Amino acid sequence: MEHHPPITIVGAGVIGLTCAHALSEAGHRVSVVAGYAPSVSEVAGGLWLPYASGDSDDVLRWAMDTLPWLEQRGHHSRPYLHLEQEVPWWLPALGSHRARPARRDELPAGYERGWLCNVPLVAMRRHLDSLRSVMIARAMVRSLDEISGIVVNCTGLGARELAGDDQMIAERGQVAYVRAPPDTPCLCDEDQLIYVLPHEDACVVGGTNERGDEDDTVRDEQTEILLARARKIVPELASAQLLGARAGLRPARLGGPRVERVDRIIHCYGHGGAGVTLSWGCAQEVVKLAAG
Numbered sequence: 636m637e638h639h640p641p642i643t644i645v646g647a648g649v650i651g652l653t654c655a656h657a658l659s660e661a662g663h664r665v666s667v668v669a670g671y672a673p674s675v676s677e678v679a680g681g682l683w684l685p686y687a688s689g690d691s692d693d694v695l696r697w698a699m700d701t702l703p704w705l706e707q708r709g710h711h712s713r714p715y716l717h718l719e720q721e722v723p724w725w726l727p728a729l730g731s732h733r734a735r736p737a738r739r740d741e742l743p744a745g746y747e748r749g750w751l752c753n754v755p756l757v758a759m760r761r762h763l764d765s766l767r768s769v770m771i772a773r774a775m776v777r778s779l780d781e782i783s784g785i786v787v788n789c790t791g792l793g794a795r796e797l798a799g800d801d802q803m804i805a806e807r808g809q810v811a812y813v814r815a816p817p818d819t820p821c822l823c824d825e826d827q828l829i830y831v832l833p834h835e836d837a838c839v840v841g842g843t844n845e846r847g848d849e850d851d852t853v854r855d856e857q858t859e860i861l862l863a864r865a866r867k868i869v870p871e872l873a874s875a876q877l878l879g880a881r882a883g884l885r886p887a888r889l890g891g892p893r894v895e896r897v898d899r900i901i902h903c904y905g906h907g908g909a910g911v912t913l914s915w916g917c918a919q920e921v922v923k924l925a926a927g
Contacts, residue, residue: 639663642925643782645797646789649676649759649910650903650917652766654787657918658925659768667771668782674763675791676910678810678883680832680839681757682715684823687806687844687907689891690724694909697892697916699728702754704915710755710762716741716822718749718868723825726750743822743868756821757911758834779900787901787921791886794904800893803905806885807848810841811858813875820869829864837878840865844885844908853880886910892917896924 639662644651647669655665683705685698706712716737717723726734729752737749779786779797788798795803815831815838823830832839840861858880866872888905894917895902901924906913 642785644787645776647771648674649914651789653914653918654921656766657922661922670775675883678881679759681759683754683912685725685909688909691891697913700916705755710757712753712755715752719825785899789903802889804887805849806887807845809843809857809882810839811861811880812837812878815875816871819871831869851882853882894920
């Protein structure tokens, strides 16, 4: 029987937990260490979309590898209307069976161009719970040298200190949660960053992308702005009940996500706003790096 060395993953966001899941499936003994702060992954809207992660060939490959995996885990694809002036760089990879130009009667008032896609919309809390197959040790890691053996660094913004990476930058995002009526459309205006993502328990309305802003407290006035913008393109939200709001810090990296091995440390961080979108593709690469 092939021997696999034990591996410690630092970070319990969607990237860290997906890496733990993939490494466990590959036969590794895995442990996860994370701090006490809630993961930014819990704030994510959950839509498959390579957002704020760069447009490299690697990012596209990781995204396309992750898409069917999410579907296999029960996150069924659904109609999603993408609104943008330019053709999205990732659109051709979906193919005609998943994406087509929207008809005029499928566009909101005032819009002349968009694409109707079929991609997964992930219920993030349920998804994260399903990935927690190993115990998570709650501890603050001050240095990766504290941990022996192979370490997978999935610390997001923490990589600024733990990996000395000055390319990492926070991008603050705030969302509101409302009780939306049935048949509320799932859509995103990429140019203005307005999105409406209806889940079973609540509809996520966003959003913001404030580079360098590291205040993750909710701003009530911003919640009102988000709702007003969303109601303009989805009138069905006019009487939707506000359930709450949250803010989080996307772990963006100026050079795009880092997935590489340096000695015994495997780095996997910097996924911006596309953590769930790139998660399985990156985790599979981590498995390969662990074997090498």
